[in-house]
Amino acid sequence: MLYFLDQGGETEFGGWEAVYNSNLNCSERYAVAEQSSGAVFNLKDTAYRTSIEYIDGRVMTRAQVSTGIVTSRSRYFFFAVGNCNTACTADYCADGVDIYWSLNSTNGNDGMFYFGxxxxxxxxxxxxxxxxxxxxxxxxxxxxxxxxxxxxxxxxxxxxxxxxxxxxxxxxxxxxxxxxxxxxxxxxxxxxxxxxxxxxxxxxxxxxxxxxxxxxxxxxxxxxxxxxxxxxxxxxxxxxxxxxxxxxxxxxxxxxxxxxxxxxxxxxxxxxxxxxxxxxxxxxxxxxxxxxxxxxxxxxxxxxxxxxxxxxxxxxxxxxxxxxxxxxxxxxxxxxxxxxxxxxxxxxxxxxxxxxxxxxxxxxxxxxxxxGGVRMSNPKDISETQLRQATEISRRIKYGIGVLQQFSRDLTTFLEEIDPVEKDLIENDEELPGLGTAPVANAANTNSASKVNPFSRARKDKIPSVQSF
Known part of the structure; x- marks a missing residue:
């Protein structure tokens, strides 16, 4: 198992990009990993290794490796698995790699160490x-x-x-x-x-x-x-x-x-x-x-x-x-x-x-x-709906003014009809039976008393008749 470090600077992933999807063979990629990071793990040397035989005759080997990496700054790590020694016949020397892998990396303090x-x-x-x-x-x-x-x-x-x-x-x-x-x-x-x-x-x-x-x-x-x-x-x-x-x-x-x-x-x-x-x-x-x-x-x-x-x-x-x-x-x-x-x-x-x-x-x-009841346009424009509403309001105002004018004419006529009745009531006043005349103060005031005093009595006694009229 190989891993590669980022290079930092403008060519952050230069080392990895030189290896990944390149024309280098396995041995050359192995050499790049040793030069860039010096981290090459030989899985056949790990103590955590078991062999499992499947029903179809295939034998799969399970290996586990654990390591720690300390760096002075944050870095990207790229892991790869390769089989470069194709001439040997021992374990891990097959011409290809049929692998199921799981990589568990931790970082930082407890509780957040799964995050990079x-x-x-x-x-x-x-x-x-x-x-x-x-x-x-x-x-x-x-x-x-x-x-x-x-x-x-x-x-x-x-x-x-x-x-x-x-x-x-x-x-x-x-x-x-x-x-x-x-x-x-x-x-x-x-x-x-x-x-x-x-x-x-x-x-x-x-x-x-x-x-x-x-x-x-x-x-x-x-x-x-x-x-x-x-x-x-x-x-x-x-x-x-x-x-x-x-x-x-x-x-x-x-x-x-x-x-x-x-x-x-x-x-x-x-x-x-x-x-x-x-x-x-x-x-x-x-x-x-x-x-x-x-x-x-x-x-x-x-x-x-x-x-x-x-x-x-x-x-x-x-x-x-x-x-x-x-x-x-x-x-x-x-x-x-x-x-x-x-x-x-x-x-x-x-x-x-x-x-x-x-x-x-x-x-x-x-x-x-x-x-479409409101035309969303310039507020200075007047829509057809607004014109209809304004016409209806104008018609109602005109009708109300006509009613007020008619009421004013009827009131004037009523007051004109009341005026001669009041005059006749004053001039032709009659005393009610059983009521005496007021005493005359002196002869000099007889004419004025005959004109003023009966009027006072008449207005006091006859007002109900005027109101009923």
Whole structure:
């Protein structure tokens, strides 16, 4: 059994690449292993060796070797098994190697020693972001309930909800994978596949939502043109195909001895180029949308900033991939990816929260979007529905003014009819039987008393008659 060390520097895997898939014969590869690391284990010399005879006549030998390696820095180790002495007839001298092997490597302190140097913080990172996304998912559920009550839970918001919960499920699978690996040193391929699947769904949902929002759908327009829908569908189909091709190519079609990063493949490069194209298109779409509709400016400024930051993060991570050491790459890129994703999801939940009126983007209800009752356009334009509503309001106001005018005329006529009756009542007043006249104070006031005093009595006694009239 041979093992090879990385070389460090710019030719990190130079020694291994010179041996792996090369034209060197077994003896030459044996010599490279001795020169680079000096580590060659002869399995026939190990004390842990037993022979097992199978029913078909084959005899298999079981051997076990254990060793320890101390290095001054983090390194990659590549193990290989070879049979170079083809002339001998003793054990372990067959012309080929029919082998079933298991390699158990430990590293670091107790409790985390199954993780390599490039994986030392993956479990802690997954647990932390799983807890963070539990709170984000709870907040998204609360916002969804509020938007449903206000009838403003649009399709674009549902894409955000799906993306958040897919990320939460992905992190749950990551926690399961890394917890089992921490305890037993064994992977769980099923949960790893589920994690990659939900990560892809979450990413595609965000991409779709970004494109629709940048076109103004559910924000300032009710419908996207047929050509616009076709272009969005073509781009999304290419992106989804490239993403899952990259995942399948990395998990099934790539030799792990050649590639140590998922996006260091040709589908990964295609994804990076698609992200760059989407980044440029988003800024152009924002300018066109604001130029045509000139509304929701504050929302689009914040939305474009955080969404474009996440979109361009993949090409940046691919570039960082070549700038950092291989043994530090996995945990760094995993943490940056989850941080930017959590930042984007959290920002979108704040923007979609109806409590923050300054950034809340929706003014049309879901019913209006489905039935077309509101034309999502420039607020200065007047739609046909608004004209009909204004005409109906004007008709009702005109009718109310007519009713008030008729009431005013009737009241005037009533007052005019009351005036002669009151005059006749005053002039032709009669005393009720049995009532005496008031004493006359002096002769000089007889005429005035005869005019004033009866009027006072008449108004006091005859008011009920006037009211009944």
């Amino acid at each position: 140097a490039d994986e030392s913080s993956l479990w802690a990172t997954a647990v932390v972001f799983f807890s963070i996304y539990f709170l984000v998912a709870k907040n998204v559920l609360s916002i969804r309930r509020s938007l449903l009550n206000e009838r403003k839970y649009h399709v674009t918001v549902s894409f955000l909800v799906v993306s958040v919960y897919c990320t939460w499920i992905r992190l749950l699978c990551d926690v399961v994978v890394y917890t089992k690996y921490k305890n037993s040193g064994k992977r769980t391929p099923a949960f790893e596949a589920i994690s990659l699947l939900f990560a892809g769904i979450s990413e595609c949902m965000l991409i779709l939502m970004f494109m629709l929002i940048m076109k103004g759908w559910t924000i300032v327009r009710r419908k996207i043109s047929a050509n616009g829908r076709m272009r969005l569908a073509i781009y999304l189909a290419i992106y989804v195909t490239a993403h899952f091709t990259c995942v399948l190519f990395y998990t099934q079609g790539v030799d792990p001895a050649d590639v140590v990063y998922m996006f260091d493949t040709w589908p990964g490069y295609v994804l990076g180029l698609l992200r760059v194209a989407l980044f440029l298109w988003m800024w152009r779409a924002k300018r066109v949308t604001l130029y045509k509709y000139n509304s929701k400016v504050r929302f689009y400024q914040r939305f474009t900033l955080f969404s474009s930051l996440w979109v361009i993060s993949l090409p940046l991570l691919v570039c960082i991939n070549y700038a950092v050491d291989e043994y530090f790459r996995a945990k760094l890129l995993y943490g940056i990816e989850l941080f930017l994703l959590a930042l984007t999801h959290t920002t979108l939940t704040v923007l979609y929260n109806p409590k923050y009126a300054s950034s809340f983007p929706f003014h049309a209800t879901t019913t209006a979007m489905l039935r």
